[in-house]
Amino acid sequence: MNNNIIHCIKEDYVEYLRDESRTIGKAESISFPKTGEEVIDIVKDMYSKEVPITIQGARTGLAAGAVPRKGHVLNLSKLNNILGMRVDEEDNYYVTLQPGAILSQFKEKIKLRKFDTSNWSFESKKVFNNFCKKEEMFFSPDPTETSATIGGMVSCNASGARSYMYGPTRKYIEKLKLVLSDGDTLTVERGKNFAVGRSLVLKTDKGMNIEFVLPKYLMPNSKNASGYYVEDNMDAIDLFIGADGTLGIITEIEVRLLKLPEIIWGVSCFFENEASAIGFVEEIRRNLKDIASMEFFDKNALYILKKQKERNPGFERLPDVDEKMKSVVYLEIHAEEEKVALSNLEKISKIMNSSKGKSKDTWVAKNDVGLNRLIFFRHAVPESVNMLIDERKKENSKITKLGTDMSVPDEHLEEVIKMYKKDIIKENLESATWGHIGDNHLHVNILPRDNKDYDIGLKLYEKWAKKVTELGGAVSAEHGVGKLKSKYLKVMYGQNHIDEMIDIKSTLDPKLLLSPGNLFEVGKRSE
Amino acid sequence: MSGLIIDSDACRGCGICIKSCTYEALEMKDKKAKVNENCILCGMCIDSCPFDAIKIEKEKTNSIELDKYKDIWVFIEQNNGVIEAVSYELLSKARELSKERNCSVKAILLGENVGKDLDVLFAYGADKVYISEHEILKDNLEEVYLEFLDKVILDYKPEIFLFGATNFGRSIAPRIAARVKTGLTADCTILEIDEKSGLLNQTRPAFGGNLMAQIVCPEHRPQMATVRPGVMEAVKKETNAKEVINIDMPSIKEPSIKIIENIIEEKAESISDAEIIVSVGRGIGSQKNLALVEKLAELLGGKVGVSRPLVDIGWADQKNQIGQTGSIVAPKLLVTFGISGAIQHLAGISGAETIISINTDKDAAIFTVANYKVVGDCVEILKSMISKLEKKCEKEQAV
């Protein structure tokens, strides 16, 4: 075993004990494998010594999934090559990559059609030549944090603004290669292995058969990244997407690309009050089919943005929002022809005017330049909130971001927004809310000013998790459960179903070494 | 008629030109390429043809006598009596070109009270200096300089006329070019005399630097070019030249632009404007080592930039932060110490011309964008660089 790969965690590696959730963990050693074989060697070593492993990508996660509690940190950021391309009979293009590949760089490569094909197979190179001649394609899952790795996206079934139309990462994963906790490897391919009812059989690459009885819970009828994906007759690959690193270490991923729509237009619609904005959203949802994203920002979010703009040179280029406006809804139109996009624009105008808005209070982006301005604006909101939290954290290290990631079915959107607002006002807390309102998935961020605020915030969070579950929603819609939301997963499914999940994990990881603390606490299993 | 000509004998029907055309102006007819009405004569297809079958033909329209135009003239720009360094750079370049063209270098200096120390112009390359000193030339007003330069071109017929691409240069050069109806190429990075034609080959970046274009001005005179400060090298040489000639004043009417206020400012640069940046990241180790970085920046005449983690932990101010949530920088020189190269940081430095990176990790991502890679201890190297630079400074001062 080459000990040059495994390093002791000293001062040099301190930053690897944290992720974007701003929690700080502990670990004894760390490694940065560059090949699948190195991953297997490291895993076998840890297995023999019974050392727990926490898996990391770019550490952009918000649920502390990459934050270690003890043991070894397996950082996959150097396992980042793009290995090849293929095309199927329906002219769908697929790219195989390693988990450490970064989303923003992958998107650039697709857009510029610049891949380093020097080590690719002859077949892949041929497919690439054809790819260069075709119309532009794209990888549709679009989480806001584009410095995330693809592996991380698979592990938490990441979504973004465009998932409203295109769906989450899950839909675009065609094949996975994983290293299991004992060093054996597993390959799963979409369409090749289905459960029978809730019974599933997998065969590892070494030839071992693994049989599962899948948990019996029903997943919520809303956007979901909470716990294992299970349903009757499911495709085996889906079990490993959104598994938060608890079942195996992903070492290879094949993703599917889509053709980029000819026309992409963005429209930011400003409203003088939030109720009008919500009414507007519901009308749009009922009437328009070409909307790829539907995003919402409340008045507090706009206010924080305004404040950050004043203080931070990086935000100087943000356009000013009229003082009267208290909320904004961003819509993105995807169409193949300009006249379709125009007709959508006209309908949006009508609906806005009848929702007590004014169609002149809009910003329209019809090309990349304008779209980038609107994207910059939207991304500045979570960025500003993070900066605010960081400042407060300097005074009080206990303070961290308290952001919800819950979704509910369509019919409960208004009710749940009313509940959030009422509770926050009642407890006199500072907050900002924004998110994927099209999927009824809003991030309610409580901004604690002191420990008291923080504790109250946590309690509200739990209350909301219960209510959202009652309404048939999900406690984690896109960030993943990680460690920070394991208790809410319990609220969502109850200990019995959590035990069923633990059973699945134990079958694949009997020593319980992989990502301890993610999804659930294995020690708390009810006997 | 001027236009795109495809030699149908040379054309092999390979279709490469069709692929290179963004405007869909080329199509295949009877196995030969043909141009249609969408052509805007951009010339991209010419370079793409492996058989040189395409060219743009231009009617000769101009009838000036090219032989009457001689010598390379350099506009010496002064602001408030101080000569801009770019003028010296242009004189030296002109000196080089004049040797190939077998002609002289002539400097033209306009201003008020600027005639004192002209030796330096000869040292940098001028064979003769033409000068006009007058109150009306004090404030670099385009309307005034235009008439002087128009008369100079009329009286002296320069074959080549070079200007610095300064704020003023980029304003006056096109104005005078349009006055005398000649060609001007802006921001040239390469200037050469063509061996065969004797023309000035003017090369400049286009499409934001993604392409280089080589341009000529075959039938109009003077051939005019602007060059940015710092692109050419100013070289002083021993010379016997010393002739200074006062030129006639043209008739000038009252300028219509009035200057109400002229404020001379200390160049307060923000990090985004800095030409030289020394940046530092977590790899620097402890906070006290930052002083070394500051010292090096000072010695190089640059500014200090930091990566985000240093701001997060309170070692530096947000205003020095480089990266996606800090400032975007595009310096001529960027030296990074202990920066690993997180994506958000790389996004802030993509415009840097030369990047030298020092890091202990040989696989650090910063090395994918660095021009020079140094795997080593940041603090040791810093200390060593500083001591060498300080020794050099002492030596230069002693001289």
Added chain:
Amino acid sequence: MKIVVCVKQVPSTNEVRLDPETNTIIRDGKQSVINPFDTYALEEGIKIKEKIQGEVIALSMGIPAAEKILRDAVSVGADRGMLLSDRSFAGADTLATAYTLSLGIRKISEVDLILCGKMAVDGDTAQIGPELAENLKIPHITNVSEIIEVSDNEITCRTITETGKRLVKTKTPVLLTVLKDINMPRLPSIDGVINSLDASVIVENAESLRANKSYIGLSGSPTQVVKTYIPERKNESIEIEGDSETKSEKINSVIKEVI
């Protein structure tokens, strides 16, 4: 006040790539947008119109498809557009372009103020403004960082010079080239986009402008491009080796060469 804003249609990206099979340069960017620098000129013109009464006309020389960006200009507040389009305008360098634009402005007539962006992102010569002013025989001011006061016959503005700043005043007509970040260009509203569909965009050609054939297009261009090529990019970094002393020595000499 009659204001003309000169706008150019440019590709939305300057990215170029090599076709891997044929090794030819392919320019991406099927989208065309208003040259970003011109959006500042346009915004400034619209702001002036909103302050004192006036009319803003967006003017462009380009292929027929450039009509789209003139409508985009109307969608943010210009009153109408004029497109100068003719096959014989093709191949124009800045001199020929400036001449052609001046014909358009003469046709619009009685123009008080002409606003231009500093330069185009594809050609980036920054020459059109001064050359156009010369063709019209009116004064020009470059590097305008702020327009302080405007009336129907006078303008006061701040400009950036090599040594600092200036406050200048002049009578109209005058041509100004404005700097990036002089303002924040607005995005159109839905109303603006829908209204621009019917907006008046007149197309003029060489004949309707009574252009002198030897001053337009390729014939009117003293400069010509003889070749274009992709500059060599160093993707490989040069490694500096040795002990710390040696390394620092080498780094210092590289730095000396660069600065």
